[in-house]
Amino acid sequence: MLTAAQRKALKARAHKLEPVVLIGAKGLTEEVVAEIDRALTAHELIKVRALGVERELRDETLGAICEKTGAQPVQQVGKVFVLFRKNDE
Numbered sequence: 001m002l003t004a005a006q007r008k009a010l011k012a013r014a015h016k017l018e019p020v021v022l023i024g025a026k027g028l029t030e031e032v033v034a035e036i037d038r039a040l041t042a043h044e045l046i047k048v049r050a051l052g053v054e055r056e057l058r059d060e061t062l063g064a065i066c067e068k069t070g071a072q073p074v075q076q077v078g079k080v081f082v083l084f085r086k087n088d089e
Contacts, residue, residue: 002072002084010045010074014082019049027052028061037069040085045074048081 002010020039023032039046053061062081066073074082 002074007074010084011082014045014047014074017045017047017082019047019080021046021048023048023050023052023061025052028064033065033068036065036071036083040069040071040083041087044087045082045084048083050079050081053079 020043021032021036026032036046036048048065050058050061058076058079058081062073062076065071065081065083069083069085071083071085074084076082
């Protein structure tokens with residue numbers, strides 16, 4: 001789990017980032033999860049835009065992404081999720 005200080009630092013780093021993965025009308029498919037996983041491996045800190053996810057399902061979707069990829073949620077603002085997963089390399 002991330003501490004409050006770590007989360008604050010990651011939010012500051014993520015501010016200038018653009019979303020690298022978009023969740024479309026089909027929702028959270030295995031292909032989208034695989035793309036998020038690849039992006040986390042390459043960048044550690046990413047933004048994901050959930051265009052095709054209804055407001056009521058966003059928290060659930062963020063939890064599912066974190067569970068399937070091993071990422072930590074940093075922030076959720078509207079349709080944008082900020083995710084972090086430490087690379088051991």
